[in-house]
Amino acid sequence: MTFNNVYIVQHLNALRLVLPTFLRKPKMIAYLGGLIKPSVTNYEKFIVDKDDAIYRVSHNGSVTRLQKVLNDKFDNAQRRIYILNVQRRDAVRLYNENAEKEVGLYTPAKNALRSSFNTADGADFTVHIPIEFQNPNNLLLNKFLIQLRAQIDYYKLFAKQYRIEWIE
Structure with missing residues (x-):
């Protein structure tokens, strides 16, 4: 059983869901999107490294x-x-x-x-x-x-x- 969907995170959608409805303005979402940009970058690096690690583990010396x-x-x-x-x-x-x-x-x-x-x-x-x-x-x-x-x-x-x- 594989859990490929476990690591899929849509950061902007999660951000919109967390905000109260009266704060869901385009400027506020853009501002908070800029604040979470370092977290999104780390997430993307994690996904690339995870895929590389899975590739390395699935191949051996045969x-x-x-x-x-x-x-x-x-x-x-x-x-x-x-x-x-x-x-x-x-x-x-x-x-x-x-x-x-x-x-x-x-x-x-x-x-x-x-x-x-x-x-x-x-x-x-x-x-x-x-x-x-x-x-x-x-x-x-x-x-x-x-x-x-x-x-x-x-x-x-x-x-x-x-x-x-x-x-x-």
């Missing part, structure tokens, strides 16, 4: 939702941004001839918290962005990449790593 959020933000018309999982490579394995049990290869140079030799470049997924978004101006390109990374980092899972690739 690939389809993240892809939808990126397309909504950056490529709403053509929706060409897509996300693919990285192709996993087989881990290097050593076999003991006598016991015939599989033993994983340990290399101390690799990160102890995350075994990244099983993925390509340590990334879990790749975000493919059309080449049209690659602006020749470095400042605009950096601005776009910062906004893109901020959106991805907000929605992705903490332990996931990603790569951004430009596509034709």
Whole structure:
């Protein structure tokens, strides 16, 4: 059950209803409307922030939702941004001839918290962005990449790593 109508307030109508009938003159209503203008402005900001919060809560870090959020933000018309999982490579394995049990290869140079030799470049997924978004101006390109990374980092899972690739 949703309560979308709970937050709908018509300030001028409420103001007219509160006033006694002998004070309901156009000048008085305009004067009091000017007095409640800061409250109306805060109400409008609240509604925008409420809608933004509902949008953020309704989307999570799954690939389809993240892809939808990126397309909504950056490529709403053509929706060409897509996300693919990285192709996993087989881990290097050593076999003991006598016991015939599989033993994983340990290399101390690799990160102890995350075994990244099983993925390509340590990334879990790749975000493919059309080449049209690659602006020749470095400042605009950096601005776009910062906004893109901020959106991805907000929605992705903490332990996931990603790569951004430009596509034709």
